[in-house]
Amino acid sequence: MNKGVIARYRGRLPVSDKTPVVTLCEGSTPLLRADLLAAAVGLREGSVYLKLEGMNPTGSFKDRGMTLAVSKALEEGSQGVVCASTGNTAASAAAYAARAGLRCIIFIPKAGVAVGKIAQALMHGSELVEVRGNFDKAMTVSLSRAAELGFTVVNSVNPYRIEGQKTAAFEVAEDLGAPPELLFLPVGNAGNITAYWKGFCELGGRRPRLMGYQAAGAAPLVLGRDVEDPKTVASAIRIGKPLSRAGALAARDQSAGLIDSVTDAEIIAAYRLLAKAEGVFCEPASAASVAGLLKCRREKVPLSGRIVCVLTGHGLKDPQTPMRFKYRPFKER
Ligand SMILES: *Cc1c(COP(=O)(O)O)cnc(C)c1O
Numbered sequence: 001m002n003k004g005v006i007a008r009y010r011g012r013l014p015v016s017d018k019t020p021v022v023t024l025c026e027g028s029t030p031l032l033r034a035d036l037l038a039a040a041v042g043l044r045e046g047s048v049y050l051k052l053e054g055m056n057p058t059g060s061f062k063d064r065g066m067t068l069a070v071s072k073a074l075e076e077g078s079q080g081v082v083c084a085s086t087g088n089t090a091a092s093a094a095a096y097a098a099r100a101g102l103r104c105i106i107f108i109p110k111a112g113v114a115v116g117k118i119a120q121a122l123m124h125g126s127e128l129v130e131v132r133g134n135f136d137k138a139m140t141v142s143l144s145r146a147a148e149l150g151f152t153v154v155n156s157v158n159p160y161r162i163e164g165q166k167t168a169a170f171e172v173a174e175d176l177g178a179p180p181e182l183l184f185l186p187v188g189n190a191g192n193i194t195a196y197w198k199g200f201c202e203l204g205g206r207r208p209r210l211m212g213y214q215a216a217g218a219a220p221l222v223l224g225r226d227v228e229d230p231k232t233v234a235s236a237i238r239i240g241k242p243l244s245r246a247g248a249l250a251a252r253d254q255s256a257g258l259i260d261s262v263t264d265a266e267i268i269a270a271y272r273l274l275a276k277a278e279g280v281f282c283e284p285a286s287a288a289s290v291a292g293l294l295k296c297r298r299e300k301v302p303l304s305g306r307i308v309c310v311l312t313g314h315g316l317k318d319p320q321t322p323m324r325f326k327y328r329p330f331k332e333r
Pocket of ligand 1: 061313
């Protein structure tokens with residue numbers, strides 16, 4: 001039975017017998033073979049896999065880090081948690097805080113948070129504050145509010161978030177019997193790429209090359225400078241000033257990987273391909289990983305060994321994006 005990532009990886013996480021475990025049975029997500037996608041990039045069957053992080057309790061990988069961050073906040077006697085969020089951190093923080101009986105204050109950018117995520121945060125009883133401006137502005141406001149109240153910040157600046165998220169690397173290596181050669185993932189605040197790298201390093205042995213993808217309109221790590229007004233359809237990675245910049249660059253360099261960008265058109269093409277050809281509905285930001293794989297194929301980057309694309313969040317989070325596509329109902333008869 002899945003009892004959550006703290007129970008599964010207790011020995012590799014900073015917890016003790018005194019840590020109250022706040023879990024929704026996150027983690028242990030499927031690693032799905034994707035043969036049609038493999039064929040699309042010229043590889044044989046059984047070489048491409050999708051890590052379905054949308055199957056976590058609140059629909060994104062954020063739950064892996066949140067179980068640990070909220071458990072530790074409770075252990076340390078905190079009265080509440082605070083975060084800034086493009087949506088999934090909000091949904092996750094709200095759910096875990098509800099379960100822990102902690103107050104949860106969330107700062108979201110006024111424009112561009114997917115409706116499913118807002119619905120989750122509301123249902124779990126968090127206090128939602130809209131900030132005029134983008135995520136980076138919301139982050140600044142959130143940090144000062146947390147300091148005023150003495151609440152715990154549960155953004156990925158909280159080291160327990162990274163600790164919890166590294167468990168995804170353990171699962172991938174266990175499911176394949178060894179780490180993959182290449183691991184593709186979207187990059188926003190860059191906590192996740194930092195966490196995967198930490199996980200693979202702790203496992204020891206051969207480590208994958210980490211292939212991180214930002215959206216072209218929100219690609220500070222590719223451009224080498226902050227982006228003041230980040231723009232992309234992929235709201236979960238619409239971030240101009242990544243919190244874990246240093247971790248991302250270290251993961252890229254130490255793994256001989258790369259951090260590149262993909263356009264919104266490429267993201268949407270991958271998003272639709274996954275849904276139609278593989279039966280997997282992820283949110284737009286998640287499809288950046290697969291868009292990156294397809295871009296490598298076009299640019300003739302050598303691809304070999306086993307490849308994992310991380311699909312970070314569920315498609316149902318964002319029901320509005322698909323509605324923009326041409327929809328033709330069958331005639332009534
Ligand atoms: C948070 C998130 C990302 C980006 O992860 P970072 O750790 O910020 O780089 C990507 N996709 C989804 C669905 C997310 O929720």
